[in-house]
Amino acid sequence: MLLAGGLSRRMGGGDKTLRLLAGHSILDRVIDRVRPQVGTLILNANGDPARFAGSNLEVVADGVPDYAGPLAGVLTGLDWAAEHAPGARWVASFATDAPFQPTDLVERLLAAVERDGADMACARSDGREHPVFGVWPVHLRHDLRRAMVEEGLRKVDVWTARYRLAVAEFDTDPVDPFFNTNRPDDLAEAERLIADGLVA
Structure with missing residues (x-):
């Protein structure tokens, strides 16, 4: 599940994943890195799905209203898998503003x-956990829905704290693979990293 359901306020609005980076959209870069890691790839986004038509991905909106954050996207992925891929045990989630994310992320998670012997896993780099880069068991979808709808829970790490969470550590040399393009300055830095040959 590619998570693109946010409002991109720090980027000035719009879909930051559709911003161009070295001639390609950030989303296209993410898809290239992620698609080989999973059986099926879908995109979580709210609003008019037509703006993502170029991705050739199924676009699924949050099942929880009012832009409830990345956890809503995770729940949407779990619900989608339960309905459309009944044999699937896991859903992997990926942020769509991180153009350099690892190509072995799912395997390592x-x-x-x-x-x-954990219930789920997330990524970590440079001492910082990245909870939206994770693998989630489909069988916990009802628990997550209850937490979101009945308790109003929104923070990913508050929910994962209820379970055994494993962490996969990733190196930051030469670049943190979870570098994200939240702001225009980040996009400029990403352009520089590509121009300098530090990342592909």
Whole structure:
């Protein structure tokens, strides 16, 4: 599940994942890195899905109203998998504003789950956890819906704290793979990193 359901306020509004980076949209860069890692790739976004027509992905809006954050996107992915991929045990989530994310992310997250006997896993780099880059068990979707709808829970790390969370560590040399393009300055920095040959 590619998470693109936010409002992009820090980028000045609009869909930051559709901004161009070295001639390609950030979303296209993310898709290229993510698609080989999963069986099916879908996009979580609210509003008119036609603006993502170029991605050739199914676009699914949040099942929880009022832009409830990335956790709503995770829930949407779990619900989608339960309905459309009944054999699937896991949903992987990816932010769509991180153009350099790892090409072995899912493999390493699932390995961390197995290593720790955990319920789910997220990524970490430079001492900081990145909870939206995670793998989530489909069987917990009802628990997550209850937490969001009945408790009003919105923060990913508050929900994951209720379970055994494994962490997959990623190196930041030469670039943090979870560098995200939240602001115009970040987009300029990403352009520089590509121009300098530090990332592809």
